[in-house]
Amino acid sequence: MHYEGNIIRPPSEAESILLQVTVGCSHNKCTFCGTYRGERFTIKKDSIIFEDIEFAAQYCKRQTRLFICDGDALIIPQRRLVLILERIKSRVPWVERIGLYANTKSIKMKSSEELEELRELGVKIAYMGLETGDDVTLKRINKGADSSRMVEMGRKIRKAGIQLSITVLIGIAGRERSHIHATETGRVLSAIDPEYVGALSLMLIPGTPMHKEYQNGNFELITPDEMLTELGTMISTTHLSSGLFHANHASNYLPIRARLPHDKEKTLALIARALEGKVNLKPEYMRAL
Numbered sequence: 143m144h145y146e147g148n149i150i151r152p153p154s155e156a157e158s159i160l161l162q163v164t165v166g167c168s169h170n171k172c173t174f175c176g177t178y179r180g181e182r183f184t185i186k187k188d189s190i191i192f193e194d195i196e197f198a199a200q201y202c203k204r205q206t207r208l209f210i211c212d213g214d215a216l217i218i219p220q221r222r223l224v225l226i227l228e229r230i231k232s233r234v235p236w237v238e239r240i241g242l243y244a245n246t247k248s249i250k251m252k253s254s255e256e257l258e259e260l261r262e263l264g265v266k267i268a269y270m271g272l273e274t275g276d277d278v279t280l281k282r283i284n285k286g287a288d289s290s291r292m293v294e295m296g297r298k299i300r301k302a303g304i305q306l307s308i309t310v311l312i313g314i315a316g317r318e319r320s321h322i323h324a325t326e327t328g329r330v331l332s333a334i335d336p337e338y339v340g341a342l343s344l345m346l347i348p349g350t351p352m353h354k355e356y357q358n359g360n361f362e363l364i365t366p367d368e369m370l371t372e373l374g375t376m377i378s379t380t381h382l383s384s385g386l387f388h389a390n391h392a393s394n395y396l397p398i399r400a401r402l403p404h405d406k407e408k409t410l411a412l413i414a415r416a417l418e419g420k421v422n423l424k425p426e427y428m429r430a431l
C-alpha cells in the first residue's frame with residue numbers, strides 16, 4: 143500500500159482495509175486539530191489507488207470492511223469516486239462495508255441521488271465530526287459550519303441510506319460554555335438522530351491554535367470531573383431513536399457504551415458514581431488520541 147503522511151481512521155475501522163485516496167484534509171482549519179497541520183490536501187493519482195486495490199485483492203482476503211482514507215474522501219468528484227468504488231466492487235468483492243469521512247462541505251457538494259449511488263456501490267457508513275452543537279463554539283474552533291448546517295447535512299446523508307457516525311468533543315467549549323456545549327450538542331444529535339455517536343475527550347496538541355489560546359490564558363481546559371459532568375448532561379439531553387453512544391476512546395476517562403434510549407438511566411447512574419469517586423477513572427498517563 144502507498145501510504146503518505148498521517149493516516150487516521152475511526153476506532154471502529156481498526157480491522158478494515160485502509161485504502162488511502164486523499165492526503166490530508168480538505169478543510170484543515172479546526173483550531174484543536176493537529177493531524178494534518180502543514181499538509182497540503184491532494185487526491186492521489188488513480189494509478190496509485192488502483193495499484194493499492196490490486197494489493198487488497200491479493201493480500202486482504204479476510205477483511206470484509208474497507209475504509210477510504212484520509213480526511214474527507216467524500217470531497218472527491220463523483221465520477222472519480224464512482225470509478226474507485228466500482229474497482230473495489232469488482233476486484234475486492236468480499237468487502238461488505240465501505241466507510242469514509244465526510245464533512246458538511248463534501249455532503250453539500252453531492253446531490254441526494256449521488257449519495258444514493260455511492261450507497262449502492264458499497265458506502266454504508268460516513269463519519270462526520272460535529273464536535274459541538276454550540277454555534278459560538280463551532281465558530282470559535284473554525285469548524286466551517288453552524289449547527290443548522292450540521293443538522294441539514296447529517297439528515298441528508300442518513301436519508302440517502304448511509305449510516306452516520308458523529309464525533310463530539312468533551313471539553314471543547316472550555317469551562318464557561320461547558321453546560322451550553324453539552325445541551326446544544328444533545329439538541330443537534332437528537333435532531334440528526336445518527337446510528338452512532340463517538341465522544342472523545344479533548345487533549346490539547348502542541349502547535350495548534352487552541353493550544354496557543356490555552357498557553358495565553360484564553361482557553362480553560364476543564365477537569366476530568368467537569369468532563370464527566372459535561373458528558374452526563376450531553377447524554378441526558380440526547381434523544382436517539384436507537385443509536386449507540388460510545389465514549390470508550392483512548393482519550394476518555396470513563397469508558398461508556400450505551401444504546402440510547404435503553405441504557406440512558408444506567409449510564410447516567412454510572413457517571414454519578416464516578417463523580418462520587420466510586421468508580422476508577424483512567425489515569426492521565428494512559429490517555430491518548
Ligand code: SF4
Binds near residue numbers: 168170175178245271
Ligand atoms: S478535525 Fe477533521 S475536519 Fe477539522 S481539520 Fe482535523 S481532520 Fe480536518
